[in-house]
Amino acid sequence: MLKFVGKRLLIAIPTFIGITILVYVLSSLAPGTPLEMIFSDPHATAEQMEVLRQRYGLDQPVVVQYFNWLKQLLSGNLGISYRTGNLVWVDIAERVGPTLLLTFSSLTFSLLVALPLGIISAYRPYSIWDYISSALSFVGAAMPNFFAGLVFVYLFSVKLNIFPSGGMYDSSGTRSLGMLLHHLILPMLVLSIQQVGSLIRQTRGSMLEVQQEDYIRTARSKGLFESVILFRHALQNAFIPIVTRIGLMIPFLFGGAVVTEQIFAWPGLGSLMVLAINSRDYPVIMGITVFIAAAVLVGNIVIDLIYCLLDPKIRYE
């Protein structure tokens, strides 16, 4: 097992470096520099731009800029944001909490809703529950986040006035957990809606497939309780493709959070990324890339380890 983890980590390093090269080069190839936005002010002069270009090292070739950044990263420094003047890790640290709260609550909610609905759908195919969950899954999977966000705000915030339309707290000056959860619900639901849809379909499909297997028929002929057949024999085996799906959801959750955070003014990494891209703030773009790439790579290794726990036939050599 340790050997496997070590091997995966070794493979993850070039993948990680590849991601950073790709993002750095693509960012640098985009026309415009951070200076365009910093000096969009009419009072700025070409001389001022030149001073800043040199201060930021933007006068160097892209390759040199990338290696300077990498050297800095290896010494544990993500650089300084062009936009805020703060250390990048400080800007990211301020935003990572809200993103993790949003994405993990959304992941938990998606699992809590989708798994039971998918299992029921598969266990009682073509029942009313199957039709309801199928309808939910198709609507959910087909609904883009930005659209769901606007519909939810209109419905729950404007019409019913039961949830706030954005932010993390109200303006009262007190900040409580209850208030945070109250503000979290709408963005969490919006971020979950597509995940729930696709996860219901995945769970239903896997469960239906497993239920046709010989070992399920054998279990039934042995007279085992349905609950034992369902949860011990069927679900455990159906879980492997579901876990794969969950693994694939992690990057999607970070990606989806960009749109959701923008709509609900949720101060996470997604909205920081949009600000950074719009102002060509390369150190922040790279800092967030490092964070997300590391999260996804580690997430994938964890998923691989879960396979091993679920299916004893899977061995890591």
Place this chain on the structure above:
Amino acid sequence: MKGRSFVRKALLFVLVLSMITSVTGATLANGNQTITMAMVAAWDNLIPFDTTSSYSDVVLDLIFDKLVYLKQNGTYEPRLATAWEMSEDNTVLTVTLNENAKWHDGEPVTAHDVVFSMQIYSSPTVAAVRQNNVSPFAGFAETDDSIQVRALDDHTVEFTLAQPTNIDFLFFTKLRDIYIMPKHLLGDLPLESIRESDYWRSPIGSGPAIYQSQISGERMEFKANKDYHVKSPSWDRFVLRVVATPNLLSGLMNNEIDVLAGNIAALQLSDWDMAQRQSNLVTESTPTVGYQYMAINTSKEYLTPGVRQAINMAINREAIVQGLLRGQGEAAFGPFSKDHLYYNDVVNVGFNPEEAKKILAEEGWDSSRELIFSVPTGNTVREMSAVIIQQNLLEIGIKTRIVSADFATHLNRVRESNYDLGLIGSGGSPDPSEAVINFKPDHINNFAQLSDWSIYNTGSAGEQAFSFEDRKEHYDKYQELLVEQVPFSFLYFANNLFAHNTRVGNIVDSEDYSQLNRDVWNWTIVK
């Protein structure tokens, strides 16, 4: 039946969830004395000399003081300065400061703070992003303390100008973004590392609001500076929140937001009718000095002055104003709207496609040529106006290809001359000198790539003219040159679609928001 019951249960669940979380959230605590203002993007930093972001200016204007309060009608009122006087030869400005002004830590604001602030802006060691805002003063940027601004006593400051300069130009165009910083807290820091001070994470200013806390990118919270020297605010707390444009109206309707931050948080046109129907809102469609224009690349040999004139008269501005702005704006033919003091009707070329065709024929326009029309994304009306302009130009025989990009890409393309036509906007100013810098041939914002100095020279001469009549003469000529050479084809002035909750009163100067200052000390909570 089962399906209906499920939907009912789901709705009940959501309602209960909402009740539990909202009750535990104590949403109404202290609410009555708090004003919540919304803007659509976050500030970048709290360093007054190191930002050009309008969103940062909203925050800085609350924490720090400026010398005067600028109004859209071209006048200004006392703020930190109680009086100002320009010498007869227009080279020395003497400013008297409010003797009651105090920093948020209780120390008095003195003339030495003003001198220190001007030195920071001008210092070559600091190399501030806003350094050029203090360029009119003698000794600018020669050494760290060379700028000719000195304290005559604790409450009188003397500014010496490098050459005779109009005072309105100084206040509206140069000193507008100058914030006064505390010497007693920053004066001992080495200039080369002044940006790195912890002071900027929780700055102490002398403005109407005292910084308390922030959630990065989501909100900033302040308490009232009850000792504010202009007027003690009647509210207790001020919360500035970042709200996405589509959610501005919903936030106002359900009382999460009290007031919008003016032109940087305007309602969408699609929300305007609904906003006007809300009983809890006061709405105001306010004409502004900000305008949109189409830069024309004068360095392209095929875009001759004649062709540029034809393009200028082929654009149906009324169609844009009535069709896209639904009447909430005004056609622009120059940088000044029709009720601007310096407007010259010579710029009004109207909509004349027939004349435009004739000019194109005389110029020998090659109708197979396709122009690159660069359009920045992010402003829906502006993006849609590009399609109307494209159609208008096609009608006179000019083909265009719209190339859309984010603003940074677009700006780079325009600055690097990789375009033929390009849409840009400006915040405008009551002072007529505002756009002149864009026509300076060696300037980075010479978007039209002009090589002829005549427009710039004529416009900048107005900065050294002192009576209204003298200035008007310069700016009349300036407008005549603009319509002859057409480096820009001006398009429209869009109104600011402003709204605030009825619980907040005395917001009478919404039109002054365009000058990036707000008289929040006059705002009151009505109920």
